[in-house]
């Protein structure tokens with residue numbers, strides 16, 4: 142039976158009619174047109190669908206949408222302030238981290254969730270934080286380097 146789901150998505154309160162078995166990823170992409178979270182494996186393995194739920198990075202392909210009632214969802218679409226990109230976005234672009242870009246939104250959100258909790262990480266800690274996000278172009282080093290530069294403040298205050 143369909144149900145009404147209400148939550149906050151990128152600072153806007155939204156209400157959608159959902160079936161109980163749909164995932165958060167499907168609701169974001171198909172109902173709300175929030176296209177940054179990608180469907181890679183659809184099994185919780187690749188991290189391409191990573192978004193933040195109440196400040197925590199989650200894999201939205203394995204999260205039932207019904208569980209986010211009343212919660213705050215943040216995706217890449219909600220990161221920039223007007224035309225001003227978030228420091229993580231700036232770093233990824235400036236340092237050439239993305240190749241095809243499929244994994245990039247998930248990497249951004251995993252990095253944000255991590256840096257919010259640990260703004261002064263070691264290189265190893267960043268590697269570990271991004272370990273759940275697979276890059277089929279195998280460009281891991283630049284992503285980790287970029288997150289380290291963000292932590293140093295090279296691309297502005299977090």
Ligand code: FES
Pocket residue numbers: 179180181182183184185186187188189190191200201202203
């Ligand atoms: S699409 Fe969700 S983890 Fe791969």
Ligand code: FES
Pocket residue numbers: 238239240241242243244245275276277278279280
């Ligand atoms: S940049 Fe292509 S999958 Fe990561």
